[in-house]
Structure formats: structure tokens, C-alpha cells
Amino acid sequence: MLILSSIQAAARSKAYTPVQNNEFIPDYIALLGDSISERASNIFYNGADIEDIYYENESWLEYMNHALYQRFLFSFDYNLGIGGDRTQDIISRMGDLAALDPAPRYVSVLAGTNDISNQVSPEIITTHLRTIYDYITGTIGARVIALPILPRSYFNNFSAAEITQAKADIMSVNTWIAEQAGRDIITAPLIYSLFQGSIENEPDPNYVTDGLHPSSEGAKIIGQELARILTPHAGSFKNGQWAEGSNLISNEYFSGTNGTLDNFSSGEIANDMRAIDRGDDGSANYRHYSKTPEGYQRIQIQAPAGSGVIGTYFRMLQQPLEAGARYYAELEIDSIRSDGLYMCSLILLDKSTENGVRSYVSLDKQGTRAQCTFGKGVLRTPICTITSSSDPDHQVYIQIEGDSSAGDIDADIILKQVRLIKLS
Incomplete structure (x- = not known):
């Protein structure tokens, strides 16, 4: 106990340097996509559930929002990611996005991974993404945060030739996504290269749990890059006003x-x-x-x-x-x-x-x-x-x-x- 008391006394004597008080304007953000979005709602803490579903630190959203000093308001209802969904499935449930109240000011779209798994062509994927982006900017009146399809090393039952084609299709779709950058569509093309490992067009093994879904380290890479991209567009806690x-x-x-x-x-x-x-x-x-x-x-x-x-x-x-x-x-x-x-x-x-x-x-x-x-x-x-x-x-x-x-x-x-x- 004496040793513990000494540790405590030393800790209490350390000077505290205060953090500057800052202000913000919070906006709602919604997530649209597949399981990579679905898993971004929450953080796993020592086995405890908070809001239904938990995965161990796989939330790129939380890493992003933390880096932006909680710039965005978010609740579980605003996560419209569903595991296994393709772009055509997302289009069929766009009404769920319109039903959110209050309406989100920003909507992240991370979609196309399951299209690639089902060998859907890049032309069809980009056509569907165009429909999704137009709905968000036109009908919802929100800004799109357009994420690229992530590099992957898991291709179930694909032949070597099909894997080569799938990787080329991902690159084709991502090139198209990057070209959509504008006032209402914010793109983050560098996420792909940051996520990539030593093997071209495949993820760093430390960044995925199964060759496809982001690990804690992978989620952090995505979140930090999104924060960097979003700061000049959306601002952060430091640059706004109180709610x-x-x-x-x-x-x-x-x-x-x-x-x-x-x-x-x-x-x-x-x-x-x-x-x-x-x-x-x-x-x-x-x-x-x-x-x-x-x-x-x-x-x-x-x-x-x-x-x-x-x-x-x-x-x-x-x-x-x-x-x-x-x-x-x-x-x-x-x-x-x-x-x-x-x-x-x-x-x-x-x-x-x-x-x-x-x-x-x-x-x-x-x-x-x-x-x-x-x-x-x-x-x-x-x-x-x-x-x-x-x-x-x-x-x-x-x-x-x-x-x-x-x-x-x-x-x-x-x-x-x-x-x-x-x-x-």
C-alpha cells in the first residue's frame, strides 16, 4: 500500500496542461452500404453491448468522428448497412434513408464489395452507384461521402483468372468513384492505397480480419483518412459554433x-x-x-x-x-x-x-x-x-x-x- 501511495502522490503532482476550448456545429450522418458499414456503428468494450451489435474496435466511423472532435451526430438507427447487400439491394431500400428524422446532412456510401463477389460488371456497379448518389444529393439533400471499394484477398471459389478480373473491376469502379468528386460528393481515393499491403491490390494482413472486413487497425486507417478528407469540407469541432x-x-x-x-x-x-x-x-x-x-x-x-x-x-x-x-x-x-x-x-x-x-x-x-x-x-x-x-x-x-x-x-x-x- 505504501508503494501504491507513492505512485499516487507522484501522479497527482504532475502538471496538467489544459486543452483549448473549442466549438462545433453537429450534423447527422447516415451510413449506407454492406457489412463494412453495418459493423461501423459501435465499439466492443470488454464484452459489453451498447446499442445491439458489437465488433472489436472495427468502427471506422468512431475513429473518424473522434479525430473530428465528434463533429457528427450519429445513432444506431442511422446505420443502414446490411451485410451481404449489393448495390441493387441498397437501391431497393433507399426509402429507409428518406424516413430518417432528422434527415442526415451527410451520407457515407461504401458499396460494391458484394457485387464484386457476385461478378457483377463495373458498368452495372457504377450505374447503381450513380442512382444512389443522385438520390442522396437530390431527394435527401445531403452530401455524399463516397468511399472506394477496399482491396481484398478473400475471393471465395474464384479461379485465378477470376481473381485477376475482380481486382481489375475494383480498380475500374474506384476510378469512376474518384471522378465523381464535387461540391456534393466527397471522395477519399487514398483509402485504397493506404489499405493496401505489400501485395498489389490486396490489403495489408494487419488491416483485415478475414481478407475482407477491416480489423481495428484497418478501421483506424479508414477513419483517420476520412477525417483528413472531411475537415476542409465539413469542418471539425474546432471550427464551428455551439449547437x-x-x-x-x-x-x-x-x-x-x-x-x-x-x-x-x-x-x-x-x-x-x-x-x-x-x-x-x-x-x-x-x-x-x-x-x-x-x-x-x-x-x-x-x-x-x-x-x-x-x-x-x-x-x-x-x-x-x-x-x-x-x-x-x-x-x-x-x-x-x-x-x-x-x-x-x-x-x-x-x-x-x-x-x-x-x-x-x-x-x-x-x-x-x-x-x-x-x-x-x-x-x-x-x-x-x-x-x-x-x-x-x-x-x-x-x-x-x-x-x-x-x-x-x-x-x-x-x-x-x-x-x-x-x-x-
Whole structure:
């Protein structure tokens, strides 16, 4: 314990350099495509599901949005990727895109992979893509983010000659996609070459899980390149204005130290907030709360290997919200260190029990946004509608957890701004 206390004291003495406060205009983004889009909704965290389907860090969308400081609003309903779909299948369900409310301002299209698997000609694929692009820009009034067909090494039951032809067809379609670049169609042709490995027109083995679908590393490559491409077109969190709406949280900058904490934590908690541990999971020495000179809330978790799962629930109770109104929560966070952490989530929900059991009986869904990569950025929940006033006491809820089974937990997290926004 003495060694642990020394580690904690050293960690607390390290200077914190604050991140500049930035602003943004959030826009909804929808995904249209096959399984590569379908798998982009969410991130897998230690076996826990958030919003139906999880794949282990295969979300190029989350990597992209994180690099853009959560520039885009997204919820599971806006993922219209379906595994196995060809371009003709996507055309047949374009009405699903028109039914989204609010309508997306941007729609990513990653399609054609399954056409290639079925030996559909490039001419037919590009004709279908033209129909899809025109529908998005004309009927929906959104901008297209046109992704290329990714290089692949998996060609089930293809002969050598058919594989050669398939690779040539992919290149032909991708050349056409790149030529569509314009005000309403944003293309990212370099994704193909960045994804490519030492064998021409085949992916780097580290970037795919099965010769076809992106791995965590592959998803990161796609997401970072999309962020680079989109910044001059869509801007990022740094370049816009605050979302239209009302700030309903009085302690936007985590002011004061009059909050409460449980018996297994120590330090100072911001006004009108409460820190709760995950049950009797360790000593109070594992979790320490303090305020930075700027007034931000600092959370430090240090626990030696073998201490189990250590975490904290950090919640802000709110006034009753208006029935029928739409809200979302957002948090500006700076992760100085995150060794041993596997989850950092921002959640908008009804009042929970003292044990952290979550409820959302008066919301249309539990608004959860998990962070895929630790660093500086903004977490923003999906937009939630208040469906009734039966349980009007709502809260914004931050959950941070780590697992010490593989080594020490050493986390230093700064919470900078938190807001609950009512959309007009």
C-alpha cells in the first residue's frame, strides 16, 4: 500500500496542461452500404453491448468522428448497412434513408464489395452507384461521402483468372468513384492505397480480419483518412459554433467542490454531482478526485495488478425535462493517461438507483456514447426524446472503468465541460 501511495502522490503532482476550448456545429450522418458499414456503428468494450451489435474496435466511423472532435451526430438507427447487400439491394431500400428524422446532412456510401463477389460488371456497379448518389444529393439533400471499394484477398471459389478480373473491376469502379468528386460528393481515393499491403491490390494482413472486413487497425486507417478528407469540407469541432439549443446544466465547467462521494473514493467533487464506485471494489486509495487550477474535474484511478475491475460512476442529477422535447448531452474530456482502462461512456438516462441500475422509462432510448480511443475530444450522446413525465428526474452519467487483471491501472482523466442541450 505504501508503494501504491507513492505512485499516487507522484501522479497527482504532475502538471496538467489544459486543452483549448473549442466549438462545433453537429450534423447527422447516415451510413449506407454492406457489412463494412453495418459493423461501423459501435465499439466492443470488454464484452459489453451498447446499442445491439458489437465488433472489436472495427468502427471506422468512431475513429473518424473522434479525430473530428465528434463533429457528427450519429445513432444506431442511422446505420443502414446490411451485410451481404449489393448495390441493387441498397437501391431497393433507399426509402429507409428518406424516413430518417432528422434527415442526415451527410451520407457515407461504401458499396460494391458484394457485387464484386457476385461478378457483377463495373458498368452495372457504377450505374447503381450513380442512382444512389443522385438520390442522396437530390431527394435527401445531403452530401455524399463516397468511399472506394477496399482491396481484398478473400475471393471465395474464384479461379485465378477470376481473381485477376475482380481486382481489375475494383480498380475500374474506384476510378469512376474518384471522378465523381464535387461540391456534393466527397471522395477519399487514398483509402485504397493506404489499405493496401505489400501485395498489389490486396490489403495489408494487419488491416483485415478475414481478407475482407477491416480489423481495428484497418478501421483506424479508414477513419483517420476520412477525417483528413472531411475537415476542409465539413469542418471539425474546432471550427464551428455551439449547437442550437439551451444549456440546461448550471455547472458547465464543473465549478465548486460541494459534490458528494462514496466511502471508497477521496478528494473534491464538483457542485451538484456525485461520485459512486462500482460496489466494494477496492480501497478509497484507488480513486482520487481533485480540481485543476482552471476548475476542471480531475479523476485519477491507480490500482495495482490483481485488484480486479475498478471504476467510477460520476453523475449529475438534473431538473425535470420537458415531455415531448429532444435532448442530448455532451462532455469535453481530456485523457492524460488511460493505462488499463477499457471504457469511458457518457450516458443520458432517467434517474438510476443507488446501485447504478439504469432506467430510461421516460426516454425513447438510453442515450449512450462510448469513446473508442482515449485522448482529447468530445463525447456526445444520441438525441433522446422525452416520451412521458412518469419519471421526470433525469441525469447525465459518466462511467469510467478499468481492468487490472493484465497489469496496473493508471488513469488520469480531466472532465472539462458538460452540457445537457434541448433542441429547438
